[in-house]
Amino acid sequence: MAVPVVSSVSPNKGPVSGGTTVTLTGTGFTGATAVKFGSVAATSFTIVSGTQIIAVTPAGTGAVNVTVTTSGGTSTPSVTYTYVPAPSLSSLSPSQGPVSGGTVVTLTGANLSGATAVRFDGVAASSFTVVSATQITAVTPAHGAGSAAVTVTTPGGTSNPLSYGYFNAPTLTALAPTQGPTYAGSAVTLTGTSLTTATGVFFGSTPASFTVLSATQVTVVAPAGAAGAVIVTVVTTAGTSNGLTYTRVEGPAI
Template sequence: MPPTISTLNPSQGPTTGGTTVTLTGTGMTGSTAVRFGSTNATSFTVNSASQITTVSPPRAAGAAAVIVVHPTGNSNSVTFTYVVATVPVVTSVAPSSGPTGGGTSVTLTGTGFTGATAVTFAGVPATSFVVNSSTQITAVTPAGSAGAAVVAVTTSGGTSAPDAFFFYAVAPVLNSAAPAQSPTAGGVVVTLTGSNLLNASAVRFGVTNATSFTVVSATQITATAPPGTGSSPITVITPGGTSNPVAFTYVNVPTLTALVPSSGPTSAGTVVTLIGTNLASASAVTFGAAAVPFTVVSDTQVAAVAPAGAAGPVTVTVTTSGGTSPGLTYTRVAAPGI
């Protein structure tokens, strides 16, 4: 019984030939030839009784009847269409930049992509690519050197012109963050210094995006800290990848629980011990509106020198990188008259 062909894939190819075509059907074992019209296939392989892989020969544009030749007779015919091959054209690359390490999934848009046999970036083959249609290819970038890389598509019609580019970017580097602490409520403007910071798409405090950020230059970004807690290393994301982290810590608001002593003379000089929590980063101690000298003893204790003032109560507060504490009352007592 002669073989039968039920499908062929793909069903079209360039007039230059060279398209690998898979025929499926029955009774294919022992086939002696595959013909495209009156022309024998460039080559063919009988994979099984139900499948043959063949390579189309060159032919003029138009429909060609494909048959399988067998000692028991020729198969039915199916149509393969020859089309005039055109040089592919790449009109856009998106995204247009990525890290030098490669791995960026890029969509190429243009024309004449059917049957593409290669996609290259500066002459280096894409890690992988898929021809989605005659106007679109998805490719994964290989590793490359920093700078512009010509993106080219090759088909049987030729190779696209060198006028589409992908830009390989160097990974950003962070050297410092100042200040490196913030209240848990966030809102602190942090200056980040480093290199390769242009085109940053995100600044993250831990896993949380900055409330806002501004790229000042290739070496500086200012970012507003979002609310957070504890250690939240900062990273910057650019087309070149994600930077190394720099330390940033959220500090709880300080609290005061006691002043020892809680009263003293109207004259200056009394050493008052402030007891509370989260006092280690104290930057100011005030008695009313007066800032006073102080020493941080521990995270729970600060020693401050009371200033002179009128008799009566005055509010004492501590300010740290976590904010300003609620106040406690210190009372100045006038000396008794003689």
């Protein structure tokens, strides 16, 4: 009987914990008595034909030779299988964005090379790029308001989850008072929805100091400006609100 020959193994990478089902292709597999990954026997194997074996990988580390033994001998160790450490995530930035998706998020961690998927609550990222073994950039998919578990999958397995928050875009329904002086200092109360993550309030293009009171209310100090109407907007991590009109008048507020 001829000595078996292993020509390929697919997939050729998997987790260090083992348990991956792989297909060995070659010749002379009939009557195989052993399949080994390095010096460790496969957890199990099935001879499909003289040219194919299906095996389950044992636990291991690094790159190891895959061999098949029959009564004709043991194959030459020329095909390797690589054990890949499981990926892990340590941070993501930003950690929140709009429900519409489209936010570019940077994931930082370890063993991220060869990533095959980035998921937000099981939903695939719109796209992702492996920058290095410690960093991936991903574009968030659309998702309902709330938190989503973010994971990265590689041949080494699936990472621990990190939380990403989805928020509805802010809206403004009222501001009071609607008029004030041209000089700075007037307190204005903005009412609306999804204001919790406000990062800026603008009178036209001029930023104003503000305090978030709740998801529906923000107080702001109107900045100085020329007499006339100006559009007030709120910016949050989920986007920019609709605008409401605030009017500056000369002299005392009307």
